[in-house]
Amino acid sequence: MNTLRTVTLANGKQSTILLADDLKDLSSHLGNYGRSVLWVFDTNTAKLFKQLPPVHVVLESGESSKNFVSLERILFAAMDEGLGRDGRIIGFGGGVVCDMAAFAASVYMRGCHLTLVPTTLLCMVDASVGGKAAIDFRGLKNMVGSFYPADEILISFDTLRTLSEKEFLNGLAEVIKHALLSQDEELYKLLLTKKNEILARDSETLQRLLDLSLAVKIWYIEQDPTETLGIRQMLNLGHTFGHALESSSHFGLFGHGSCVAWGTGRALEAGVSLGVTEKAYASGATKLFKSYGYNMDYRIGRGDWIDFREHLSKDKKKEAGKVLFVLLEGQGKAILKPLEIQTVQHLVIAKPIF
Ligand SMILES: NC(=O)c1ccc[n+]([C@@H]2O[C@H](COP(=O)([O-])OP(=O)(O)OC[C@H]3O[C@@H](n4cnc5c(N)ncnc54)[C@H](O)[C@@H]3O)[C@@H](O)[C@H]2O)c1
Numbered sequence: 001m002n003t004l005r006t007v008t009l010a011n012g013k014q015s016t017i018l019l020a021d022d023l024k025d026l027s028s029h030l031g032n033y034g035r036s037v038l039w040v041f042d043t044n045t046a047k048l049f050k051q052l053p054p055v056h057v058v059l060e061s062g063e064s065s066k067n068f069v070s071l072e073r074i075l076f077a078a079m080d081e082g083l084g085r086d087g088r089i090i091g092f093g094g095g096v097v098c099d100m101a102a103f104a105a106s107v108y109m110r111g112c113h114l115t116l117v118p119t120t121l122l123c124m125v126d127a128s129v130g131g132k133a134a135i136d137f138r139g140l141k142n143m144v145g146s147f148y149p150a151d152e153i154l155i156s157f158d159t160l161r162t163l164s165e166k167e168f169l170n171g172l173a174e175v176i177k178h179a180l181l182s183q184d185e186e187l188y189k190l191l192l193t194k195k196n197e198i199l200a201r202d203s204e205t206l207q208r209l210l211d212l213s214l215a216v217k218i219w220y221i222e223q224d225p226t227e228t229l230g231i232r233q234m235l236n237l238g239h240t241f242g243h244a245l246e247s248s249s250h251f252g253l254f255g256h257g258s259c260v261a262w263g264t265g266r267a268l269e270a271g272v273s274l275g276v277t278e279k280a281y282a283s284g285a286t287k288l289f290k291s292y293g294y295n296m297d298y299r300i301g302r303g304d305w306i307d308f309r310e311h312l313s314k315d316k317k318k319e320a321g322k323v324l325f326v327l328l329e330g331q332g333k334a335i336l337k338p339l340e341i342q343t344v345q346h347l348v349i350a351k352p353i354f
Contacts, residue, residue, distance in 0.1 A: 001029055004211060007149070007218050009131050010225040015149045017129065017214065019207065020156040023048070026117065029154065033115075036087040038078050040101040045093040045119050048159060055081045059097065066096055066135045066142075074104040078112075088113035091150075094120035094167075095127035099145075102133030106148030116150040119159040121171025122257070125178065125213040128153045130221045130232075140314075147226055155210070157203050168201070170257030172292060175209060177237050177264055178216040180285055183332040187212040191288060199292075233317060234334035237326040238264030240315050241348065247311040248304060254295070261294035266347045269354075270339055271327040273347070281330055283354040297352045305345060312344065 007015045020026035030037070039053045042061040046052060057077045059065040078089065089112060091101025098116045105114035118128040134145025160168070179187040190208060191198070197205035217235065224231035242263030246256060254262065265286050271277025286296050300308055317324040322338035329335055 001025055001154075004155070005214055005218060007129060008222055009149045010147060013131075013149050015129065015131070015151065015153055017153045017155065019210075020154055020158075023156055023158045026154055026156045026158075030090060030115065030117075033088055033090075036083060037090055038074070038081055038083055038087070039090045039092055040074055040097055040104070042093045042097050044162075045097060045159075048092075048119070048162065059100065061096070063096060063136065066099060067137075068135065070100050071104055071107075071135060074100065075108060078104070078108050083108070083112065085109045085112050088115060090115045090117065092117040092119065093123070094118070095123045098123055098128050099133050099142075100135070102131075102148050102150065103135055103145055105150075106133055106146040111148065114148065114150045115152050115154060117154045117156075117159070120163060120167055121160065122167070122174055123171075124155050124210060125171060126174045126217060129214060129217055131225070157201070157206055160201055160206075166255050169293065170255045172198070173238075173257030173261040173264075173289075173294065175213045176289055176292070177235075177260060178213045179288075180264070180328060181220070181234060181237060181332055181334055182212070182216045183219065185331060187216065188288070188331070191292075195291060230336060233336065234326055236317070237328070237334060238262075238267055240312070240317065240323060240325050241266040241344075243315070244308050244311040245300070245348075247314075248300070248307040254298075258294055261289045262296060262298055265289060265296040265352075267325055267327055269347055269352075270325060270343065271329070273343065274327070274337070274339075276327050276329055276335070276337070278330060281328070286354050296354075299350070299352075300348050302349060305349060308348060309341065309345070 002019045004017045004019045039056040042059045044061045046058045057074050059070050089101050089105040091098040105112050116128040118124040131147045131149030133148050134142035137143035179191055194205050220232050220235050238260045242259035246259040268282035272279050272282045290296050315323045324336045325339050326334050327337050
């Protein structure tokens with residue numbers, strides 16, 4: 001077990017990110033916590049264990065489990081087991097399981113210990129790190145939640161063996177986004193030169209990818225742990241356009257990662273059209289996404305525009321009634337800018353400019 005990184009968040013609370021050699025190494029580390037633990041899985045991640053630990057909750061896989069019913073199930077199980085404040089909740093799964101486990105840990109007896117074991121690439125590079133925990137409420141994503149960083153985040157690439165190609169690419173889109181937001185070009189270069197190794201999920205390359213990607217997320221969140229200073233928001237690059245596409249196509253057309261990739265493409269084009277982003281930089285970044293198979297040329301039909309605009313207007317980042325978008329002035333230089341609705345319409349409907 002190696003310590004990969006340490007993250008310091010609000011009130012000086014620290015999360016340690018550990019990389020396990022394999023699942024056995026991971027299990028023996030967690031075995032040291034003895035019996036005062038409650039594990040949270042979903043129906044897919046539970047399959048990674050031949051025999052589940054004695055005290056566990058298995059949630060139905062998927063976003064629809066991020067709700068009060070799941071929260072109650074975890075809290076019931078914790079109480080039934082007599083877990084104290086010094087007890088530990090272990091979330092073993094993707095972003096859904098980790099968000100649920102973290103939210104439950106944040107409210108159980110006003111906060112108990114929390115370990116997250118992310119088992120999707122997206123959760124390894126993004127969801128498990130940074131302390132955001134939430135459930136969806138009244139049809140809106142992440143409406144009710146808290147900031148509650150895990151004491152430790154345990155990663156084993158063994159868990160990725162069963163992850164589908166689609167889910168792997170969901171996470172990779174966030175990694176490419178991190179590469180554009182990075183203060184240096186190391187991650188960008190790794191993505192350019194090691195595509196085959198990355199797609200083949202070669203452990204050594206994944207370790208480098210994970211480390212560089214985490215460094216970017218940590219750079220933004222440590223400066224703005226509770227997202228109040230306008231720094232952490234920059235990690236939303238591609239998400240404003242992406243979420244509107246994801247919601248307006250009713251979560252069916254593209255996966256989350258493909259929407260983020262597509263949204264980043266639109267943000268780059270917006271930057272070029274406003275004279276904020278250099279055309280060569282935008283075109284290079286778009287090519288990088290395309291090389292990993294993301295559909296950057298997709299445009300919504302004119303008939304879908306009203307629905308798209310409706311979803312866009314629900315975005316939380318607003319200034320004087322206008323939605324704010326993260327744009328790039330160049331490598332690692334993100335800014336927040338309002339866009340005219342006509343500009344947005346043109347960007348999502350008109351033919352690609354690269
Ligand atoms: N807290 C944060 O900062 C943060 C950041 C980003 C995303 N999120 C949240 O994360 C969620 C998305 O996370 P996700 O993409 O990991 O989704 P997910 O947890 O739904 O996992 C995706 C799918 O992969 C399956 N799965 C997970 N691990 C597997 C494995 N090793 N082998 C086989 N199948 C496996 C799951 O059962 C699920 O079907 C969203 O709810 C989002 O809001 C939170």
